[in-house]
């Protein structure tokens with residue numbers, strides 16, 4: 001169901017503030033861990049930092065792997081935490097390879113935005129790149145067609161696209177096997193619409209930036225464990241969990257920055273060869 005109309009705001013001459021947070025990997029149990037880290041704890045730490053340090057947030061975007069097990073309980077717990085720390089803040093979400101649309105559909109709390117949102121002169125598009133039962137991503141024709149329709153419908157709007165999987169290799173061989181496998185088709189669409197400014201994703205649990213044909217491509221750190229950049233094999237990083245801030249201006253200019261929580265002594269297995 002198209003949810004854009006629910007969230008349309010009319011605001012003039014104000015900077016739009018979007019916070020992307022991603023890959024929280026919550027479980028059905030509150031004690032779900034990833035490499036020893038209790039994922040609910042680190043999500044709460046990130047939400048606490050956002051609540052303490054960010055004001056006037058227009059939109060929160062959770063870019064997939066919200067759950068580690070796809071359970072309805074994990075999505076309800078995710079929502080209750082977000083709504084507790086950041087009440088009355090608009091939330092959008094999309095699915096990752098660890099998510100289960102059935103679990104996301106079974107939530108009992110207020111439903112996040114899922115498809116698209118217009119805020120002032122900006123069009124914000126959420127794409128699903130999940131392939132059932134696989135770690136790689138793919139953008140089905142239906143999603144590429146929906147993206148094309150939105151770009152045609154809002155030709156004067158600057159556009160930000162969020163999805164879960166990376167559409168380009170990020171320099172970590174072990175996770176670059178799980179990119180968007182039809183990224184060529186995705187970029188073929190983007191190349192026709194110069195108002196696309198940003199593509200941002202999660203999945204790779206690290207900060208990454210690249211520019212392709214004037215479109216800035218960004219990965220965002222996870223709210224739980226971090227993966228070390230430029231590693232051939234699975235390697236856990238010691239950087240802290242974090243999120244990404246976007247500030248979008250009416251004239252099409254924008255800025256972004258990754259922000260992380262202050263150091264915590266999480267009991268993480270840093271020498272693990274996988275997760």
Ligand SMILES: [Fe+2]
Nearest residue numbers: 065096097203
């Ligand atoms: Fe993922």
